[in-house]
Amino acid sequence: MKHIRKWKKWRTLTYISVLGTLLACTEQMLHDDNSSTDELTVSVARQWYDSQYAPVVMTRTCEEEGKELPVKPDWAGAKASSWGRFETVETPILTNGVHLIIDSETALHWDPCTKVDYICNTTRMVVLKDKITGKMRSFVMIFVGSYDYLKNTRNIAKNSYLYRDPDYDGLVLFYAINGSFINGWRYSDGKIVGYLSPSCDTQSESFVSTRGMQQVCHDICTTEYSYNCHDEYVLVGGDMETGLIYDTVTYCDLVPYERCYRECEFVDDGKVDPNNPYPPGGAGNPEPEDPDKSNPSLPVKTPCSGASKLSTNAELKKLVDELFDKNSINASEDGWIKTEAGGIIKPSVTETGRISYSLSDISGQKYSEQYHSHPVGQGCITSLADLKALALAYTNGHIVSINFTYGVVSEAGCLTLVITSMSDFATFASKIRAGNYDVIWNNTVLGVPVGTFDGSIEKLINFLDTSISGLAVTFRPMSIEKKGNHTENWLAKELDENKKIINSECK
Template identity: 35%
Template sequence: MKCIENYEEFSKISYNNYSLESKNMKTKRIKRPVCYLVGLLAFGLMLYSCLQDETDLDSQETTGKVIKGKNRELSIDVARSWYEARQTPVVTTRSVVTHFELMTKLHWKKGYENRKGKFEVVEVPLLTRGGAVLMDRETMEKYKEKERGKIRNISRMVIIKNLETGEIINFVMHIVGTYDYLMKAKHFEDNSYLYRAPDLSGSVYFYEPEGALVNGWQYEDGKIVATISQGTEEGSSMQDTIDTRGIVLKPVCHTESVYVEHNECNGFTYQDPEYGLSFGAECRKVGTWETVEVCIEVPTYEEDGNTGGQWDPNENTGGGGGGGYQPQSIAPKAKKLFTNHNMSDEEWKKLEDMLDKLTDDCMGGNLYKKLYNSTALNGNFISFRFVEEKEAIYDPSTRTLKLNKNMDSNELFHEMLHAYQYQNEKNYTSFVNARMNLDIEAHYAQYLYLKGSLEYDVCEWRQAVEVKKSRRHLAVMTLNDYLDDKGYLHEGMDQELVNSFVEFNIVEAFKRTIEYKDYKYDSNRDIQSNFANLREITKNC
């Protein structure tokens, strides 16, 4: 019986063990798929999160938002290598007027990256000698010692890369808040080149890495209210009217001073009774005033009846909130009017030299302004090319001006006048049908331009008159017997007589030159309309 009992007991144990094992196997079979599903779900969520982050970054870039963090090309290491290959470790920004100097050193460990659109930026805080603090006059006069912790400014080296062109530049940026703004600003240090706080009140200054102030912007509640340039106390009284974008603006300027406070320390030696010869330093707070000029451009009524329009102070110029670094480019005059992506710096400088000569002349200066105003309003730049062929020509159908490399400013003036003439014609057909009329006007204006200039002694015009006895050039010069230097008839001169002289003498002289023989002359235009453009560009001359 015991055996049977034991057998039954054994059977129960065996059955129970089998049941338990069976249950465990079923549980394992269920758990494995669940684990796989959970794993796949977790992986999917991670992948979605990464893709979403990338999408958000792309979205931020296309919407023009500032992206903080890792740049794709201009990292801190890349920026540092680029910088150290070109600059000295210690940077001195200085004033050419007041001889103010501020010595700084880059604190690379605190540098950070950000980007916006086509620009990637690395900003590196500057350690200033003597712990210098920049402040405006109001802050300097108002702040109390207990507010010392709130008196601060931002001083950084900005290294910026244009991702489209690959160009990298650098400059020094100082941001100086107003007293009221500094007292309330909790995150003043968040201001950067690409970002300006919406309530920023103060000034942003841009300096060359080893030089003077380039430009700056004054802010009030996050909006630009004035421009800043290197100034003197006398500077504001010497401002000229600015003629820009077809609008007459007069800058109302005044000077302001930025106070730079720092510790000036002098070392000395002394005999310590316990340690012997020792060294010490005596420090005192000293300050220096840096003078800058602040200009607010306002519309002004002029004698000719033109009234200025609204200057948009929030126009985006590259930096955060609109106030960007604006260095002087190569050939600033030329690049406001002409375009050519393949021209070398030397060629741009040559063209700029010509324009400098041209704008020194009253008539030439007026012509440049009128063309530039039109370009600024309509964006119609003139395509410019230096050519080897001995020619100067303006083609209105392509807005292209070609000039031989050895020609001078008077030939450039002639072709620019053709561009201005075309601008005032109704259309291309009108220009072609009066091409002879327009060329006679351009020749006469060129003669007037040369008449009182140093260029006349070495120019082609003199050779044509004195050596070649060119009938075309001599005929143009005789026009001065009938017209004054502004294109008006001399007093008592009969208009019909002059019309006939031009049509039967001047035109015939031109047609004897092969390049003008097919030009059309519009006899319906009288002497007044034939020199209307000349009268415009000689106003106030």
């Protein structure tokens, strides 16, 4: 829909850029607990956030694959709250343009060309602190009310991370700062009735099984609208003698995009306190004590469990064997991407120093694994460019599961990175793409003399640990003498107290 809005904004002879509020109602309101003084103040939250993210973060938009949108917290509207063991600071979000998410029922009643004040979202950037563990994290939370709730209550702006309107009816969606979807909840009359995960994501199945019950699951979709605006100068008066007068007129295109989720029925098994505003699976849920039984919101796992799953994956072993044997006589890089649907995508370009994939092949795909080779003499570890490519794949929404693995096949074997913490990896991906870790890489990897294969892996682990990447290293040693008969397994690798590489003690 083209040029649905056109209006005069200001008289000026110079261009002025204005940041608009993302997904917000007119009333910027947060519930503020009136209990004891919060330790997490706005200034403390801002200082922590600024140490983790750039002032303006490029977040992935959903209407066009690979397109990014600049956003930043509106600290002037920040509010601090506390409830039980958790403290929060929440801010509205500023961005270029306007963005709106509505459910399927609201879409039937809403005309995009007609302004309706109550059709809106409440969006917050949240800094969350667990007072027991001291851990802090940040994410974006969006309330998408049902049509009846939006029309009849006008209370959506009162909802926050630590407070739900007792009559709230609709969705709560959680996103990483880079824009990738984490999980969500459906509320009906103030009660949780459904859990949302990425559509067709196996994490939803694991959530069902851990609760020991049979649940009904189905896909639901929302419609997201973005107003993409641009300014043009229009001559409105004056003449050459007295001077020309221009108005800046803004033209906006309304771009719809459908996003689907997997919704599973939520059945209260007595483990959820209905008075607790912090339900399990919220984007700030602390990592569980048993990392192999992780909550799907911010899952974690151990390097040992990652190595074990790799070693028992017969299809992956076969693919790695073939690539290793081919790599010994091939000077070009090669590899593959396996999708969560089970398909294999081969690169469109294979050269000595790089491989690339056709955009049409990878567009909209969710990856379960991505592997490529480093020809003989090019090193057995990921390069900085490899890690930035991995971060880009995450930013573009290709990596949604903690079970994703990323590998490099070299003359020494197969080095595979496994995700151990989805939240840490999300932060790492944003920062490494911004160049925040270039100096650390140069000092810990490039700045150290090249040694043995183990020495190279040692330097990589040091870098990943130093940058809190949420990634762990596993390695499968291989030999060309065993061509056609490789039986080796992956081993989890770590550094000892002297920063020397050792095998993890896996049980």
